[in-house]
Amino acid sequence: MNTVIIDYKAGNVQSLLFAIERLGFSxxxxxxxxxxxxxxxxxxxxxxxxxxxxxxxxxxxLDSLIPELRQPLLGICLGMQLLCKDSEEGDTKALRIFDVSVRKFPDSVLVPQIGWNQIYDLKSDLFKGIPEQTYTYLVHSYYVAKNEHTISTTDYSEAYSTALQKDNFFGVQFHPEKSGILGSKILENFLKL
Structure with missing residues (x-):
């Protein structure tokens, strides 16, 4: 199987590569x-x-290439947010795969949300073998509200989307490569789709 990690100077791709290799994939x-x-x-x-x-x-x-892809694609953290229509961060027009906007958490909560939080209402093969209320690792100040594409939810000021799916496009707000054994299992599930 031929897996690629997109390098566009916006992330620590090396830790993700190591996580994939630990699972026995390249x-x-x-x-x-x-x-x-x-x-x-x-x-x-x-x-x-x-x-x-x-x-x-x-x-x-790559902004024109990514929406045209037909193989399974997994957006992680900012990668998931860029799959959306737009973001309040920098008033950014994004890739428009998910017709939803990315919003800043309200001033009433501490941002960024850093650390472990639970995911629930798991609705995809991406979460095969993953129990409800599993803890994942998150670092973000912006979020996607629950919508028709939501396949997992987390609470922080309100219930919001921690994973999205539309056709071959998946997105997770959390970092599976930093989310322990169950995060690795989610990554493995994607690689086995």
Missing amino acids: AKITSNPDEISNADKVIFPGVGEASFAMNSLRETH
């Missing part, structure tokens, strides 16, 4: 459009600021 870190198009699985990570990340995608024309 992956290639690349920004090459041909390698991404021809992969069996695509992982779209992201850490940082939304407008900077989108500018990086535009410079490499």
Whole structure:
């Protein structure tokens, strides 16, 4: 199986690569459009600021390639948010795969949300073998409200989406590579889809 991790200068792709290798799989870190198009699985990570990340995608024309992909794609953290329509962070127009907006948490809660929180209402093969109320590791100040594409939920000021799915596109707000054994299982589930 040919798995690629998209490199667009917006995340720690090395820890994700190590997590995949610990599961017995291999992956290639690349920004090459041909390698991404021809992969069996695509992982779209992201850490940082939304407008900077989108500018990086535009410079490499990956902003037009990613929505056209037909193989399973997993967006992680900022990668999930960039799969949405837009973000309040930097007033950013994103990839528009999920027709939902990314909003900043209200001032009434501490941001960023850093640490472990539970996911529930799990609704996808991505969560095969994962119990309800599993703890995952999150670091974010922006969130996606619950919507028709929500496949897992977390509470922080309100119930919000910690995972999305539409067709071949999956997104998780949490970091599976930093979420212990069950996070690794979620990553493995994706690689086995």
